[in-house]
Amino acid sequence: MALVKQQGGFIxxxxxxxxxxxxxxxxxxxxxxxxxxxxxxxxIYWCLALPNRVGVIVAWLTGLVLDxxxxxxxxxxxxxxAIIAFLVLKLHLRIRLFPQWQQALSILILVxxxxxxxLWAKGFTGQSSQTWAYWLASITSMLLWPFVFTVxxxxxxxxxxx
Amino acid sequence: xxxxxxxxxxxxHRQHHIETIRSIISVVVYPIQYLVNLPIAATEWMxxxxxxxxxxxxxxxxLRMQHLLFKAQLQKLASLKVENIxxxxxxxxxxxxxxxxxxxxxxxxxxxxxxxxxxxxKGANDNIYMGQPVLDAEGIMGQxxxxxxxxxxxxxxxxxxxxxxxxxxxxxxxxIVVGTGAPDQLDIPYLPNSADITVGDLLTSSSLGGRFPPDxxxxxxxxxxxxxxxxxxxxxxxxxxxxERSQEVLLVWPAxxxxxxxxxxxxxxxxxxxxxxxTNAP
Numbered sequence: 001m002a003l004v005k006q007q008g009g010f011i012x013x014x015x016x017x018x019x020x021x022x023x024x025x026x027x028x029x030x031x032x033x034x035x036x037x038x039x040x041x042x043x044i045y046w047c048l049a050l051p052n053r054v055g056v057i058v059a060w061l062t063g064l065v066l067d068x069x070x071x072x073x074x075x076x077x078x079x080x081x082a083i084i085a086f087l088v089l090k091l092h093l094r095i096r097l098f099p100q101w102q103q104a105l106s107i108l109i110l111v112x113x114x115x116x117x118x119l120w121a122k123g124f125t126g127q128s129s130q131t132w133a134y135w136l137a138s139i140t141s142m143l144l145w146p147f148v149f150t151v152x153x154x155x156x157x158x159x160x161x162x
Numbered sequence: 163x164x165x166x167x168x169x170x171x172x173x174x175h176r177q178h179h180i181e182t183i184r185s186i187i188s189v190v191v192y193p194i195q196y197l198v199n200l201p202i203a204a205t206e207w208m209x210x211x212x213x214x215x216x217x218x219x220x221x222x223x224x225l226r227m228q229h230l231l232f233k234a235q236l237q238k239l240a241s242l243k244v245e246n247i248x249x250x251x252x253x254x255x256x257x258x259x260x261x262x263x264x265x266x267x268x269x270x271x272x273x274x275x276x277x278x279x280x281x282x283x284k285g286a287n288d289n290i291y292m293g294q295p296v297l298d299a300e301g302i303m304g305q306x307x308x309x310x311x312x313x314x315x316x317x318x319x320x321x322x323x324x325x326x327x328x329x330x331x332x333x334x335x336x337x338i339v340v341g342t343g344a345p346d347q348l349d350i351p352y353l354p355n356s357a358d359i360t361v362g363d364l365l366t367s368s369s370l371g372g373r374f375p376p377d378x379x380x381x382x383x384x385x386x387x388x389x390x391x392x393x394x395x396x397x398x399x400x401x402x403x404x405x406e407r408s409q410e411v412l413l414v415w416p417a418x419x420x421x422x423x424x425x426x427x428x429x430x431x432x433x434x435x436x437x438x439x440x441t442n443a444p
Contacts, residue, residue: 017194020191020194021194021197021198023272024194024195024198024271024272024273025198025271025272026198026202026270026271026272027272029345029406032272032275033275033276035272035275056163057163060163060167064187065187065190065191067187068184068187068188068190068191068308069191069194069195069271069273070273070274071273071274071277071279071281071307071308071315072273072274072277073171073174073175074170074171074173074174074180074183074184075166075167075168075169075170075171075174076167076171078167078170079163079164079167079168079171082163082164082167083164121171122276124171124175125175134276
């Protein structure tokens with residue numbers, strides 16, 4: 001079996017940058033809690049599609065950048081991203097075969113787990129002033145997953161990222 | 163990986179040794195923040211350049227009037243300031259007056275929706291330091307918590323991790339104003355039921371913590387609930403500064419800090435001179 005040459009690293013980086021920008025774009029106050037977790041969704045996608053390229057370490061570094069961008073505790077998002085990436089790498093063969101609605105459900109569980117880790121880190125530093133609205137982000141992420149998945153798959157096929 | 167992140171989190175929470183890592187990563191993040199801010203800045207610029215002559219004239223007129231008013235007040239202030247210094251000399255107290263300020267712009271980026279923080283477009287290159295007070299035209303907004311080379315993050319008064327020592331302007335009663343995490347509500351804990359405080363009282367900074375300059379407006383009392391069964395009264399206040407609306411913020415160097423920064427400047431001659439980019443407050 002011939003070794004497949006890696007290409008398109010720049011495209012992967014670009015999708016990360018766009019997702020990070022989407023995490024920072026100002027939206028009205030009432031919608032802020034329900035902002036989808038774009039960055040973790042993009043990380044999950046690349047872990048599913050190219051588990052040999054995007055793994056725990058890339059996810060950890062991405063999380064670290066998100067920590068700085070959102071002004072949260074350094075390492076908080078990093079550990080969340082790393083754990084989610086680890087789980088996705090374990091399950092990627094299974095999740096890939098799911099129909100899209102079932103995939104979206106697994107995204108709901110993964111993002112909710114990520115939010116639990118964030119809540120735990122916040123609780124430790126005494127910032128937990130959470131309401132039920134906190135969990136809206138998981139639901140919007142689930143609803144937007146088919147969209148994110150289709151777009152990223154298109155991008156991956158068009159630029160032949162592998 | 164997990165151990166590393168937990169170590170990072172503990173180190174970041176307990177002490178601020180790893181601020182350097184944060185400031186290095188913030189250099190990578192800044193271009194993205196700048197890009198996100200760009201469309202908003204562009205629409206604002208368009209609005210400015212397309213506004214009609216009539217509105218500009220009206221605004222000019224209004225600003226001119228305001229300027230005149232402020233100038234008249236300033237005349238009085240100058241003489242009062244001199245008198246104040248003279249009286250203080252008589253009393254041999256050593257309160258310093260005079261602070262330097264710098265204007266910075268807000269970057270329109272959203273941070274963690276459950277903490278109250280803002281990003282501004284000035285950083286270590288402009289001599290911004292950790293814990294520096296941030297003001298707007300109305301009053302104190304908060305303080306700097308992370309400094310990067312080109313941008314920095316400020317925590318607002320309303321963040322649930324923020325507290326500021328204040329005085330009740332009417333009678334000098336000392337108190338602490340604590341953020342609640344809600345955008346327009348502050349708490350004043352540990353005030354006894356017998357405290358002399360009423361709705362509408364102005365709270366000004368007391369500089370007791372040594373971090374904020376004294377006598378700037380901070381908050382106004384909006385609600386008091388004396389419950390005899392509770393040890394302390396429940397007092398709530400609203401911030402004076404327009405925390406959610408300000409476009410520009412003022413960064414203040416308190417009087418003692420100016421002396422130390424100038425010393426540092428003399429040591430590191432390649433740093434930009436503080437006086438060049440800082441306008442002296444009246």
